[in-house]
Amino acid sequence: MYAGPRALTEHSVYVSIGGMPIVSPGGGTGSPGGGGPRPGELPRPGELPRPGELPRTADAVVVGGGTVGGWCAYFLRRAGLRRVVLVEQGTLGQGASSRAAGVVRTQGGTPWAVRLGEWSRRFYLGQAAELGIDSGFIPHGYLLPCFTEVEVAAARERMAMQRALGVEVAWLGPDEVDAACPALAPGQTLGATYCAHDGYLHPPRNVTAYAVALATTGVIVAERTRFTGVTTRPAAAGGAGATITGVTTSAGSVAAPLVVLTGGPELAAVGRLAGLRIPAGGARHQVAVTEPHPDLSPERLPMLFDLTAGLYWRPEEGGMLFGMSNPGEPPGEARTVDLAYLERMRERLAVLVPVTAGLGLRRLWAATIDYTPDHLPVIGPATTAGGRVDGLYVACAGGHGMMWGPAVAKAVSDLATSGGSEVVDVADLGLDRFDAAGRSRLAADPVALPFPGSAPAGP
Numbered sequence: 465m466y467a468g469p470r471a472l473t474e475h476s477v478y479v480s481i482g483g484m485p486i487v488s489p490g491g492g493t494g495s496p497g498g499g500g501p502r503p504g505e506l507p508r509p510g511e512l513p514r515p516g517e518l519p520r521t522a523d524a525v526v527v528g529g530g531t532v533g534g535w536c537a538y539f540l541r542r543a544g545l546r547r548v549v550l551v552e553q554g555t556l557g558q559g560a561s562s563r564a565a566g567v568v569r570t571q572g573g574t575p576w577a578v579r580l581g582e583w584s585r586r587f588y589l590g591q592a593a594e595l596g597i598d599s600g601f602i603p604h605g606y607l608l609p610c611f612t613e614v615e616v617a618a619a620r621e622r623m624a625m626q627r628a629l630g631v632e633v634a635w636l637g638p639d640e641v642d643a644a645c646p647a648l649a650p651g652q653t654l655g656a657t658y659c660a661h662d663g664y665l666h667p668p669r670n671v672t673a674y675a676v677a678l679a680t681t682g683v684i685v686a687e688r689t690r691f692t693g694v695t696t697r698p699a700a701a702g703g704a705g706a707t708i709t710g711v712t713t714s715a716g717s718v719a720a721p722l723v724v725l726t727g728g729p730e731l732a733a734v735g736r737l738a739g740l741r742i743p744a745g746g747a748r749h750q751v752a753v754t755e756p757h758p759d760l761s762p763e764r765l766p767m768l769f770d771l772t773a774g775l776y777w778r779p780e781e782g783g784m785l786f787g788m789s790n791p792g793e794p795p796g797e798a799r800t801v802d803l804a805y806l807e808r809m810r811e812r813l814a815v816l817v818p819v820t821a822g823l824g825l826r827r828l829w830a831a832t833i834d835y836t837p838d839h840l841p842v843i844g845p846a847t848t849a850g851g852r853v854d855g856l857y858v859a860c861a862g863g864h865g866m867m868w869g870p871a872v873a874k875a876v877s878d879l880a881t882s883g884g885s886e887v888v889d890v891a892d893l894g895l896d897r898f899d900a901a902g903r904s905r906l907a908a909d910p911v912a913l914p915f916p917g918s919a920p921a922g923p
């Protein structure tokens with residue numbers, strides 16, 4: 465059994481995120497080639513706060529500098545809002561977004577998942593033209609194998625739904641699976657669905673991509689600034705709900721008619737600061753990378769998700785990157801690597817890909833992944849026991865921020881600026897799908913990690 469250090473190793477891997485150049489508030493002055501705001505729409509230099517200063521007014525404030533908040537602030541600027549402020553308690557990408565495995569899958573278990581995955585995939589493919597930088601997306605091909613007849617029936621049903629939505633997904637019989645993935649021990653599956661367009665990105669590069677997008681479109685990024693609450697105006701006498709008037713932060717307040725809350729694994733706490741009950745949680749998720757081996761070269765190793773075991777992999781630097789979540793573990797912040805669970809997953813991995821049994825690990829980290837009880841995103845207006853808070857919105861990718869993040873960000877930006885979105889029908893994805901105990905009225909997405917089935921909503 466691997467007996468390395470018990471401390472988290474993630475900082476040694478992603479320390480570069482903390483060392484990234486800070487995007488100076490209002491530092492951007494131009495639009496990259498493509499569809500960004502026209503120069504005439506950008507705030508004039510005199511209108512911008514000096515670096516380090518938080519403006520006192522804005523057209524929109526986004527809370528949280530992860531992939532959802534980062535891309536959301538960019539899309540709000542692209543929608544024509546003049547002064548968009550992004551408030552991040554630490555540094556851009558310091559949450560789940562820099563620590564992810566980077567898997568981008570369009571083979572979702574619900575039409576929402578498929579649409580969000582497909583929109584994000586296309587966005588990644590178009591980034592270089594739109595922004596002059598990209599998130600490092602590589603189409604690689606993704607297998608979802610079946611080990612029982614029940615799984616085969618469910619996979620065929622899913623495939624029909626995915627195809628109807630335009631995803632080019634194919635059914636591979638057992639021999640075809642073995643041929644497509646020579647690293648796999650032969651004869652183990654009853655077949656698999658396969659999508660050649662699915663792939664993976666490089667999460668730290670995605671953080672760089674949205675940092676650049678924010679800078680070049682003139683979003684005002686306030687790092688090391690903690691969101692502490694919202695300010696609202698109550699409805700007129702007799703009316704329910706309230707209207708947002710701004711946010712309070714550790715650097716003072718900002719008046720704004722539009723506020724989007726994100727927070728990834730900390731979204732419930734962000735919600736509490738705004739008086740909202742958001743049933744989203746955080747749980748430990750582990751990722752390891754083996755040393756290189758010729759049998760694991762990318763052409764021999766399509767990506768694969770063993771749904772039953774909650775184990776997935778992709779190629780990484782001549783070796784295999786594999787990720788796992790323990791469904792038996794209570795939710796909470798990840799503080800250490802669970803070596804016993806890693807060992808269990810390595811045993812499963814060795815059955816599937818025998819060559820991994822003798823390989824050392826070159827990297828290993830644990831981090832807190834966001835989840836929702838139904839494994840679906842939250843994209844919607846804020847609702848409290850006292851009614852709706854006009855102008856306040858919530859966005860969460862439910863643990864799928866690499867595959868859905870940009871689409872979730874675009875959808876909430878659309879919803880906030882125009883009342884709906886062509887990315888995905890958001891009508892059912894709001895907070896009002898959850899009851900007081902945090903239970904969702906939607907069936908859970910069946911193609912997801914074994915996330916916990918409930919999340920403490922509080923307060």
Ligand SMILES: Cc1cc2nc3c(=O)[nH]c(=O)nc-3n(C[C@H](O)[C@H](O)[C@H](O)COP(=O)(O)OP(=O)(O)OC[C@H]3O[C@@H](n4cnc5c(N)ncnc54)[C@H](O)[C@@H]3O)c2cc1C
Pocket residue numbers: 527528529530531532533534551552553554555556557558559560561562563564565566567568689690691692726727728729730734749750751787830831832833834859860861862863864865866867868869
């Ligand atoms: C180990 C691991 C592997 C993963 N692998 C994949 C994968 O392969 N594919 C995939 O699709 N997804 C994956 N995910 C999930 C994905 O990383 C997340 O869904 C995504 O990063 C969430 O983005 P976010 O912007 O919502 O949250 P985050 O990136 O966590 O950003 C939230 C930000 O909000 C900030 N914040 C919190 N509270 C406040 C406050 N009060 N004031 C100001 N700022 C605040 C935080 O500091 C943080 O920077 C993985 C996650 C982990 C942990």
